[in-house]
Amino acid sequence: MASTGSTNLKLRDQVRRVIRLNRYSIRTEQSYWYWIRFYIRFHGVRHPQEMGPKEIQEFLTWLAVERNVAAATQNQALNAIVFLYDKVLGIPVGDISGTTRAKRPPRLPVVLTHDEAMRLIAELSSPYDLMASLMYGAGLRVVESTRLRIKDVDFSRSIITVRDGKGGKDRTTLLPGPLLEKLKNHMGRIQAEWKMANPDYWVPVSLPFALARKYPNAGQSLEWQWLFPSHDCVPDESGNIVRHHIHTSSVQKAVKAAVKRSGIGKAAGCHTLRHTFATELLRRGSDIRTVQELLGHSDIRTTQIYTHVLGQGFAGVSSPLG
Known part of the structure; x- marks a missing residue:
């Protein structure tokens, strides 16, 4: 994220601080920052405050349609972005009901005897x-x-x-x-x-x-x-x-x-x-x-x-x- 300058370094510090105040695990912290950074890069390194429901829908739909991610992966990305707007920036996410959702095919786990x-x-x-x-x-x-x-x-x-x-x-x-x-x-x-x-x-x-x-x-x-x-x-x-x-x-x-x-x-x-x-x-x-x-x-x-x-x-x- 070097190209994002000090603004995104500050954003990362904000995300880290709020995550730790909420006592989330280090794995959640790493995962959330991965998706937040992915979201920012997907939209040409724009600050999240300049974006809203339209950009969130575009990103999540792209994950489902173009990247063909699993439903759990898309949900993880959604959770990270909602956390960013709701907990860190204090901005309502708005209506993103038009997002194309990844399908969750029923699969039984592999088990051993x-x-x-x-x-x-x-x-x-x-x-x-x-x-x-x-x-x-x-x-x-x-x-x-x-x-x-x-x-x-x-x-x-x-x-x-x-x-x-x-x-x-x-x-x-x-x-x-x-x-x-x-x-x-x-x-x-x-x-x-x-x-x-x-x-x-x-x-x-x-x-x-x-x-x-x-x-x-x-x-x-x-x-x-x-x-x-x-x-x-x-x-x-x-x-x-x-x-x-x-x-x-x-x-x-x-x-x-x-x-x-x-x-x-x-x-x-x-x-x-x-x-x-x-x-x-x-x-x-x-x-x-x-x-x-x-x-x-x-x-x-x-x-x-x-x-x-x-x-x-x-x-x-x-x-x-x-």
């Missing part, structure tokens, strides 16, 4: 095997598994706390029994290195929002250490060097490669393990409301898609063939 999931996990090396096991055994999203900290695993209550999940929500989910010893050993190694003052732990871990200012030593405390740390140190939003968790793309690449080696023959990835968690729980008789809570779905209709994957959405109707 239990044996296929275990074959996939067996193809992974440490720590990716443990992360994949948590995606399948606890229903975690890939980003949720990478963001786990030592304090999020509660062995006494057999629960995992997912913080700042999708939609900025916290939730608890199952701590799978078969992973207890593996997790204890994994966390024990981290604790031992931390106690020995391994140079990796001299650099504080990244912390959410203003926590680093409120608790200056929290980034070097044991409970805030990443469960799956990266060895790379990067600057945070304030320019301070911090240690981050394993990047989601590393996990995704490892799982994709494991799918090929396993010979499963399905277009599977990290999220497939979460889908399989849900279908396995329902297949084994778990209540759909409980599965909804474990997955962190705000709408039960999202969870109900898994009943169709299992073929349980036909109200007891059987084929006339037999």
